[in-house]
Amino acid sequence: MQILHKVPRLVKQTIALAKRRPLLFFGAWAAKWVLFYLFLVLIKGSSNTAPSSTQPAPLAIDSNNDVVPVKQERPTEAVYVASFATIITDLGDIVLELLPDVAPKTVATFTALANRGFFNDTTLYRYESGFVLQGGGWPKKSSPLPTIPLEYHMPNYKYHVSTARTSDPNSATCEYSIMLNDNSKWLGPGGSDPYGYAVFARVHRGIDVIERFASLKTKKQGLTMLDPAVKVRAWVISSGVLPGLPLGGR
Numbered sequence: 001m002q003i004l005h006k007v008p009r010l011v012k013q014t015i016a017l018a019k020r021r022p023l024l025f026f027g028a029w030a031a032k033w034v035l036f037y038l039f040l041v042l043i044k045g046s047s048n049t050a051p052s053s054t055q056p057a058p059l060a061i062d063s064n065n066d067v068v069p070v071k072q073e074r075p076t077e078a079v080y081v082a083s084f085a086t087i088i089t090d091l092g093d094i095v096l097e098l099l100p101d102v103a104p105k106t107v108a109t110f111t112a113l114a115n116r117g118f119f120n121d122t123t124l125y126r127y128e129s130g131f132v133l134q135g136g137g138w139p140k141k142s143s144p145l146p147t148i149p150l151e152y153h154m155p156n157y158k159y160h161v162s163t164a165r166t167s168d169p170n171s172a173t174c175e176y177s178i179m180l181n182d183n184s185k186w187l188g189p190g191g192s193d194p195y196g197y198a199v200f201a202r203v204h205r206g207i208d209v210i211e212r213f214a215s216l217k218t219k220k221q222g223l224t225m226l227d228p229a230v231k232v233r234a235w236v237i238s239s240g241v242l243p244g245l246p247l248g249g250r
Contacts, residue, residue, distance in 0.1 A: 114237050129180070
């Protein structure tokens, strides 16, 4: 009630101020409405703001009955542990990725031969342009291990590596061929023979080294042989991590 009694007096004071100082009065009045307008703009802007796309972290109860955020691990890229055979030659190193999921017995045999030092001081002796680069123990060394049963499970695409053998599909020992072209039809079942040649590795690094063989001198001895053959100092077995999934799956 006391406030209502004061209203007429406040109105009179406001009118008197407007008469004495009209600029001050109307300036204050205008400022009040400008501030009120800005306040409305801010309120409207905040109400139109799109909700955040960030999802709140999930919560859980720990052993102390406290609410804690659940730790979320980022999805990791698929990787696998690969086995490699580095063919150390006088022209440079050729690194093969071995494929145990494709040809397990073949990989086991070549790995055992490499670890025994069998490939030390052997050669890459045959170069058929657009076909294969072949090496192994021939003509001086014979494998001390049993022959390898045929494991044909993958086509002979370019830079795949397969066993070399006789017409007997289970006669592979220590000879190998690096594909210089897509030989999947010719060296697959029904191509040059009914069975196909078993792929057990693929070139991981050293394609530039393989390409150097094209400039070497060759001679015909039924097959196209390098003259002279290129010395292989050793096969070195190692392992490492590669992205993705291995050929053949696991």
